[in-house]
Amino acid sequence: MAIGCGGGGENSGDDAPLGGSLTVTGDVVDFQNGAVVATGVSVTASGITPPPMIAAQGSMFTITEVPENSVFQILANATDYRPTFSEVIEVKAENVTGVKARVVKASYINTVATAFGITPTAAKGIVIVKLVDANGMPRANIPGAQLVLAGSTMGPFFLDAQGNAAVGAQMSTASGYAVWFECLPGITEAGQAAAATITIDMATSPVAGGSVTLAVAKVTDGAPPPLPANVSFSGQILPIFTARGCLACHGASGPGSDLGGLDMNGGANKVYGELVTERPGIRVNTAMPALSLMLTKPLREEPPNHQTATFQNTQDPDYLKLFAWIKEGAKNN
Structure with a gap:
């Protein structure tokens, strides 16, 4: 069974068995x-x-x-x-x-922190991000001023080609690794600098006190592209629900329908009514699109607000289509 699209109530499906295979x-x-x-x-x-x-x-x-x-x-x-x-x-x-679930040795990260003059606290986390190109190879020479990480308070710092602290470095080295210390518990995600010259694509990731979070960020030259325009509900939005497996759960007999009240079985008009008309301003919020349940439910949240996440981040192409469609008025087109 597949789960992952924006559902019904705020607690929809949290206690339902997933039945994943x-x-x-x-x-x-x-x-x-x-x-x-x-x-x-x-x-x-x-x-x-x-x-x-x-x-x-x-x-x-x-x-x-x-x-x-x-x-x-x-x-x-x-x-x-x-x-x-x-x-x-x-x-x-x-x-x-x-x-390969990698774990970071305590003595190693303590040595790195000491080299940077930092004493990590138990209440906050450490985030290590590998900056890569489209082929997954490390990206050197990415300026620290271009790197923004939500919830971080100290960083970025950089590791050298051997994975040791590159004290004084202002940009990434051949390793591609950037490190942030004293990150707030919850979730973290990459942001864009005020004068962005690069686009960073990194999965939304959890952070916990005393832990290390590893992430990979694809770095593309140039500012982020504009949102899609003139998005069609029947031609571009409806196919997302099938491709992402939403219908397998949010159907007449699925737990998403039973507990969240979202039944996506039927044609375009039926699904449109479920999303837009049945709960006005909740599943689809045209005034504040990012708060629409159909956008927040498939994203990684901490604590989780859905059985599982489908979108790695808000740069997922399907997320952007949904966001643009809502921003354009959530038309039944």
């Missing part, structure tokens, strides 16, 4: 050298409610009952390591294998 397998490995870590390992899935089934033995883990069309992070713990949130994992319609 997919499996994610992998190993917990060291952030610095990639070696498997097998001592004192525990693994949880962050961003799926209720939690899926997880089995772990040594470094290996198996996560079952994962919903299709979902994105989440793994929170891995191990002896001598900081609790570490993985880079985002995206599950579409097939099992995912070979996942």
Whole structure:
């Protein structure tokens, strides 16, 4: 069963069994050298409610009952390591294998922090972001002034090609790594600088006190492109619900319909009425589009406001179509 599109009530589906059918397998490995870590390992899935089934033995883990069309992070713990949130994992319609849930050694990150003159506190988190190009290769020479991270209070700092503190560096090195310290618990996401010369695409990621969050950010030269225009509900919006698996849950017999009251079975007029007419200003909010439930429910929230997330961030092309359609008045066109 697939879950992930903006649903009904504020608590819709939180207690419903997901019934997901997919499996994610992998190993917990060291952030610095990639070696498997097998001592004192525990693994949880962050961003799926209720939690899926997880089995772990040594470094290996198996996560079952994962919903299709979902994105989440793994929170891995191990002896001598900081609790570490993985880079985002995206599950579409097939099992995912070979996942490497990296954990950051406490002594390593403490050494890095000391080099930068920082004493991390237990109440806040650390975020390490790898800046990459379209091919996944590290991006050097990205100025710190162009990097904005929500909820951060200290950074960015940069790691050198060997992963050590690049003290005094004002831009990324050959490693592509940028680090923020003393980040507020909750979620974090990349923003855009006031005079942006680059576009940053990074999954919305969780942050917790005393933990490390790992993320990958694709950096593209140039400011963000404009929103889509003249978006058609029947031609561009309706197909999103099928492609993202929304109909498999928000149908006449799905938990999204039973608990959230959102039934997306039927033609364009039926679905339009469910989204726009049945709960005016709630599922679709033309005055403040970003607050529309059909946009907030598929996004990563902490604590989660939906069974799982579908969009990695607000730059997802489908999110932008939905946002533009609402901003243009949510027309039945």
